[in-house]
Amino acid sequence: MKAQFSDEKDLDQAQARDGKRMLPAVGPLVAIAPKGRGRQRSEESEEAILSATLQLLRSKPLRDITIDEIARKAGVGKATIYKWWPSKAYVALEAFLRKMNSMVPNPDTGSAETDLKKQIHYLATFYTSPTGRIFGQFLAEAQSDQEFACLLRERFMKPRREIAGIIFDRAVKRGEIDPSLDRDLVLDLIYGPVLYRLLILRSAFQRKRVDAMVSTLFKGLRHRSPKAP
Numbered sequence: 001m002k003a004q005f006s007d008e009k010d011l012d013q014a015q016a017r018d019g020k021r022m023l024p025a026v027g028p029l030v031a032i033a034p035k036g037r038g039r040q041r042s043e044e045s046e047e048a049i050l051s052a053t054l055q056l057l058r059s060k061p062l063r064d065i066t067i068d069e070i071a072r073k074a075g076v077g078k079a080t081i082y083k084w085w086p087s088k089a090y091v092a093l094e095a096f097l098r099k100m101n102s103m104v105p106n107p108d109t110g111s112a113e114t115d116l117k118k119q120i121h122y123l124a125t126f127y128t129s130p131t132g133r134i135f136g137q138f139l140a141e142a143q144s145d146q147e148f149a150c151l152l153r154e155r156f157m158k159p160r161r162e163i164a165g166i167i168f169d170r171a172v173k174r175g176e177i178d179p180s181l182d183r184d185l186v187l188d189l190i191y192g193p194v195l196y197r198l199l200i201l202r203s204a205f206q207r208k209r210v211d212a213m214v215s216t217l218f219k220g221l222r223h224r225s226p227k228a229p
């Protein structure tokens with residue numbers, strides 16, 4: 001098995017090989033723009049806007065980007081963007097979330113332990129990619145802008161956390177994880193070390209370490225039947 005995906009292209013190819021075993025993290029969780037703003041979106045224009053926003057974010061922080069700049073790069077009018085998003089922050093977060101959902105799918109192999117290993121491999125590759133590194137900008141911006149910090153939690157962190165929670169919920173239903181465990185605490189224990197290592201320490205998270213971490217966690221998470229009297 002491949003040790004680690006080197007970039008976004010390798011990751012896309014790996015997901016294509018996995019085919020039906022991977023369930024993309026899409027649906028209502030990715031529709032982060034407020035409903036009812038303007039006319040129905042043109043898919044082509046929407047994709048151009050989101051793509052242009054990500055390209056700009058790879059070269060400079062969100063605070064230095066304007067709606068005018070996004071519109072010029074996307075080849076659309078500024079009014080088109082405002083029909084669908086109230087501000088550049090909404091555009092940026094939707095663009096980032098859409099890309100992350102496509103690169104970090106929700107595996108369903110029938111084993112929660114295997115699912116987590118796969119998902120965290122994808123997660124590590126994403127956060128070390130040019131797009132994934134944009135998240136560091138968002139965290140920095142949230143330190144000085146409380147409004148953006150709230151938006152980041154509501155429009156990005158909560159949807160992604162719920163996607164991660166799907167693996168936990170499936171495991172509980174299958175009897176793999178002790179149902180008495182606190183769901184939020186377990187998610188913190190699983191994903192906290194990943195984000196700390198990748199975003200704070202900026203250290204590589206190789207496949208062997210990911211597998212060891214998840215296996216160690218599962219020793220405490222597994223459902224244990226009550227002992228017979």
